Amino acid sequence: MERRPLADDFVSRVLEVVHGIPEGRVMSYGDVAAAIGSRAARGVGQVMAYYGSDAPWWRVVRASGHPAVDHESRALEYYRAEGTPLLWSASGVFRVDLRRARHTP
Template identity: 65%
Template sequence: MATSSDPQADIDPDDWFSRVEAVVESIPPGRVMTYGGVAAALGSRSSRGVGRVMAHAGAGLPWWRVVRASGHAPSGHEQRALEEYRVEGTPLRWSRAGAFRVDLEAAVWRG
């Protein structure tokens, strides 16, 4: 068996998708995980692999609960995510310019 530096290389893609989906579905309302946090929960470092799953299957998942390492909402979906964060009471931080990000210290889920 060949070895690879990519921890995801030996994971069946269908299984990887279902495993990512299960972790994302387990994040409670008002809490978030980073892409890297989801990967780590699966014993991987492939945050990009998590991003690929979210790009393909995210519409059926609570996608707003998976954020960038900075706490920012998924790129291009900030306004819709903000609506969800407000409904769920997700802790946010605001800049003087009016930009927001999730307060990771208060909201991160380590399920």
């Protein structure tokens, strides 16, 4: 069986898209998948969980605009530093304002 070069594998393609997201902007897991011609949003999540620690992981959010589960406070630090537009609920929960912050490569 022929092995595709590393630069063409799913992990590398996901990370390439994530590294291309500018400061203050975000993409959803589904947006990243679509950018590489896939529908595997959950696969993007797996890549970020296993290989995304050196990537700007906070720039990949859930479809609702919420950051990755259990990484909210750390993501908020990055969002504030980068000036990412946020929306706040009355209960103090935030999410990224996708209307203003969504990046399209």
